[in-house]
Amino acid sequence: MTQLEAAKSQPTEEIRTVAESEGLDVEVIRRRVASGKIVIPANKNRKTRTVGIGKGLRTKVNASIGTSTDIADIDMEVEKAKVAEMCGADTLMDLSVGGDIAKIRAAVMDAVSLPVGTVPLYEAFALSIEKYGSAVDMPEELLWEVIERQCEEGVSFMAIHCGINRMTIERLKRQNYRYGGLVSKGGSYLTAWMLHNGKENPLYEKFDRVVDILKRYDVVLSLGNGFRAGAIHDSTDRVQIQELIINCELAEIGRNMGCQTMVEGPGHIPIDEIETNVILEKRMSGEAPFYMLGPVTTDIAPGYDHITSAIGAALSSAYGTDFICYVTPSEHLGLPFPEDVREGVMVARVAAYVGDMIKLKNRQRDKEMSKARRDLDWQRQFRLAVDPERAREVKGRRGDGDERSCTMCGKFCASDILAGMFEKYLEGSDKK
Numbered sequence: 001m002t003q004l005e006a007a008k009s010q011p012t013e014e015i016r017t018v019a020e021s022e023g024l025d026v027e028v029i030r031r032r033v034a035s036g037k038i039v040i041p042a043n044k045n046r047k048t049r050t051v052g053i054g055k056g057l058r059t060k061v062n063a064s065i066g067t068s069t070d071i072a073d074i075d076m077e078v079e080k081a082k083v084a085e086m087c088g089a090d091t092l093m094d095l096s097v098g099g100d101i102a103k104i105r106a107a108v109m110d111a112v113s114l115p116v117g118t119v120p121l122y123e124a125f126a127l128s129i130e131k132y133g134s135a136v137d138m139p140e141e142l143l144w145e146v147i148e149r150q151c152e153e154g155v156s157f158m159a160i161h162c163g164i165n166r167m168t169i170e171r172l173k174r175q176n177y178r179y180g181g182l183v184s185k186g187g188s189y190l191t192a193w194m195l196h197n198g199k200e201n202p203l204y205e206k207f208d209r210v211v212d213i214l215k216r217y218d219v220v221l222s223l224g225n226g227f228r229a230g231a232i233h234d235s236t237d238r239v240q241i242q243e244l245i246i247n248c249e250l251a252e253i254g255r256n257m258g259c260q261t262m263v264e265g266p267g268h269i270p271i272d273e274i275e276t277n278v279i280l281e282k283r284m285s286g287e288a289p290f291y292m293l294g295p296v297t298t299d300i301a302p303g304y305d306h307i308t309s310a311i312g313a314a315l316s317s318a319y320g321t322d323f324i325c326y327v328t329p330s331e332h333l334g335l336p337f338p339e340d341v342r343e344g345v346m347v348a349r350v351a352a353y354v355g356d357m358i359k360l361k362n363r364q365r366d367k368e369m370s371k372a373r374r375d376l377d378w379q380r381q382f383r384l385a386v387d388p389e390r391a392r393e394v395k396g397r398r399g400d401g402d403e404r405s406c407t408m409c410g411k412f413c414a415s416d417i418l419a420g421m422f423e424k425y426l427e428g429s430d431k432k
């Protein structure tokens, strides 16, 4: 029985854990899991940290790692996985396409307790290239085998590109443009496979088979966004929306079959289209959790895409997105190294928090930080910081670790000038 099926009659242990960690009522979580508004990745074959994703919960951050055909270093991937966990990522995706993909995935899953997601199409196409010389010659059965095997191994959620079908491809032809082409590896390889073989997407045509496999292990189906915009000028175009409509429909079908489902979103979007994308996904899917990939909000800042996406992630979270995928400073430039993973996770956590201040209306931590700053209580400030280590390091590097003020204003410290005067002259201001 999946979490969704079990939740229809009673709260599971995982539901109770989510309720406790989010400070919410068990019954509220149970109802939302039962109706598909919250998912809890809980593969029966791998015990992981329990993480709830969905309505009313803190926005969760995914960190994607994985090898490429150019850099396939298993030790570095394990290090990246550990860094992501240590920095507070909620989930991890292993998107390896180079080296021994199964071995890398096993090593990553051994190294961390986070739920680990994958895109099974990657391994299927990589195996096809190895065995048959090309991705387009992939036998359909290989794809099913890979999905089943990854489920058995304990993968917690899978991005599967079920929403690409002949209609989506026809929409792309009719639209007759895509400034950024297709940027999803899964989407692009699958489209090539369909065109080459003149066949419908098996993941769409046999959607019930996808659901049956994932349900057996209680793997969350993340309906992949293969035609996501990879360029600002392609955002919210007819092709992207076509796939979104299909994915939302499939999310409902999967949910009705007892499978936990969520829907993935783009990609590259200017900030004035983010809210529309969130509303569309929520309305059309019956509030299935929305997993936003970025969104990257301009195309012109390579090297700073952890920031362009943090702007988008904060807004999308504020509008109701449940799950964001971090972006590292190496996006569009190269495979991330461990230090990029660290930067990406921290920045994404800040973005998620900023969004949650609006979505969950919880600003208590900001109030505590304000008071700690006013009182020049540095230890409290460090404890409250998203990244205490970075905060300590920045202050310490200026050699003023023990100073009451900091080197920003030195002896002209505004907080020091008024120290103690709030209680004396502005009675009550400290009590609010």
Ligand code: SF4
Binding pocket: 405, 406, 407, 408, 409, 410, 412, 413, 414, 415, 416
């Ligand atoms: S020195 Fe300036 S920046 Fe530093 S704590 Fe005082 S007021 Fe704030």
